[in-house]
Amino acid sequence: MSAADAPVIPGLEFVRPLGSGGYADVYLYEQQSPRMNVAVKVLKRQGLTAAIRRQFVDEANTMAQLADHPFIVQVFRSEQTADGGAYLVMKYYPPPNLAQRAKAERLTVEEVLRSGIQLASAVETAHRAGIIHRDIKPANVLVSQYGQPGLTDFGIAGRGGHAEDVDEDVGVSVPWSAPEVLYGQSNGDSRSDVYSLAATLWHLLVGRSPFEQPGGDNSAYALMPRIRATPVPTTGRADVPVSLERLLAHAMAKSPDARPQTALELARGLQAVEREQRLPSTSLVVLDELGRTTTADAPATRAPGTEDHDRTSVRAVSVPDAPAPVRAPSGAEVADDEDAPATISGGVVLGVLALLVAVTVGVVVWAVNRGDEEPEPVAVQSTVARTAAPSRAVDYPEQPALDARSAAGSVTFSWNYVGAEKDDYSRLRVAPSEGAVADAGIITVRDGRKYTVKAAAGKPVCAQVEVSRKSGIYSPRSPIRCETAG
Structure with missing residues (x-):
């Protein structure tokens, strides 16, 4: 790529090349009004096909559709030139990627x-x-x-x-x-x-x-x-x-x-x-089912003794058929924990009791409506819940170690792993060669950790195993193990 290949774009002043990809070059330009740096992705002329041009247009439309997300690169505009070329004007992110x-x-x-x-x-x-x-x-x-x-x-x-x-x-x-x-x-x-x-x-x-x-x-x-x-x-x-x-x-x-x-x-x-690991919590920002920007964070936790007793934590109620919560102003990120100050004088004990009843009712409504569906983020959270111990990371089964023993007309595979639980079961793939294991059907072994495969003498048998937990999570698969039948 060279400066000579950079197109003349009204309102933008070429600065320098930034990089080159399979079908496009990227240049740094300075937008004149308002003045700021932008990245311009330009289709290469060599090897340009209708499919590549269509792909380029699709990219512009897709990124524009998602442009408001804080972690997706924003596209400002897209143009197709008279000679069949095209370019995207995007937010500039300085190197390195x-x-x-x-x-x-x-x-x-x-x-x-x-x-x-x-x-x-x-x-x-x-x-x-x-x-x-x-x-x-x-x-x-x-x-x-x-x-x-x-x-x-x-x-x-x-x-x-x-x-x-x-x-x-x-x-x-x-x-x-x-x-x-x-x-x-x-x-x-x-x-x-x-x-x-x-x-x-x-x-x-x-x-x-x-x-x-x-x-x-x-x-x-x-x-x-x-x-x-x-x-x-x-x-x-x-x-x-x-x-x-x-x-x-x-x-x-x-x-x-x-x-x-x-x-x-x-x-x-x-x-x-x-x-x-007791690291600072990172917010998740997604669009909800109604197309509104919202956070999707798990409930935050505080270290014991750090709770603020002068504040009451209230979270937006989200249950079936419930009224929609008040939306944040356009472009604003909804905070993970919006603590509302609450000043309570000594003569308003009944008001505090009423608030506790309301919290209890909110939790009961959530429990009744949830059924067997995964709930939305917790609707109401009292200050007591905030002192709970941090949630454990998901307990995935360990990768099993697979062994194989040859016998007359068969090969027996056995396996073991650390931290076995009562309802664990195993999923085995068996094939006549290592390369065929990935396409083999799954054999479920619920009792024990051993499986015998019948095979003609001198024929290889290969297997791979993974452990499944009752909750539906799987261990990493074992290395493939091959053995020849006796």
Whole structure:
């Protein structure tokens, strides 16, 4: 790319090139009124096709639809030129992006958790608008001058679905893509975005993608089989809590059904790790079902003895058929805990009792209406609830260790893991070769931790196992183990 390729844009003054991608170049311009820096993404002329032009227009429309979100890069305008070119004018985020930062420095666990929750806010909001990003990776996360992440490059975003729902291939970034997308079983959905977000956070902790082998073959063809069948490696960092290792492995499960099903669910897990580590709480900002901006935070906790007895905490009631809560002014972020000062004189004891009754009734109404559905954020929270102990991080089962023993006409697989619970059960995949294990059907083992496979003498048998908890969460899968029948 060169300055000569930068288009002349009314009201903007060219400054310098910023970078180049597969089908577009990005330049820094200065907008003259009001005066500020903007980034301009310009379609390359070489290899320009109708599909690429349509993809570029779709990106502009998608980002504009989500432009108000604080963690999605804002698009100011889009133009198509008379000679068939096109450009986007976007908010400028100074270098480096998160890929460059992760390569140059070691990001703290606190920063990765915070960025993960904020990005999950953006992804969940996009999903609620029916938009799947399909290319979440560190290079597509910019950082503002105030340290806030901005998700960008919705160029291959779409409405999701399976591969048969589209009539053309979609390019993907292999190191952070889910196996079902790489192997054409899906064109991407909310669960594949969850996978890519988890792979991005793993990358930020380690400085490389999860299945990249330092000094090894990391071509797309070498990475794809690892992504499909190799268990998610640990980060190898002593300061990364086990709960975060388990959460990332869970979110990068090979089967989409075994992952958190929404970005919001992944964000909740990240918030639980924050609380476990006693880190500052990071807010989630999403659009609710009515299209209103709201926070989706878990209830905040205070250390014992720090509660403010001069304040009463009241949260907006959200139950079926209840009146809508008062909306915040446009563009305002709803606070996680809006504490309203309450001055109570000694002669208004009856008023205090009435307030306590109202709180009790509110909780009862919420309990009656919730049924078997997951409740919205807690409607009413008394000051007593605020002194509760911090919630524990989700207790994912440990990765099982798989063993195999050969016998005449059979191979017996056995496994074990730390922290077994009474109602745990196992899910086993068995195949005649290591490469076929990922496509094998699931065998459920509810009694014991052993399974025998009949096989002809001299024939190999391979297996992989994962543990499932009654609550529906899964352990990371074991390494694949192969043995030859006797």
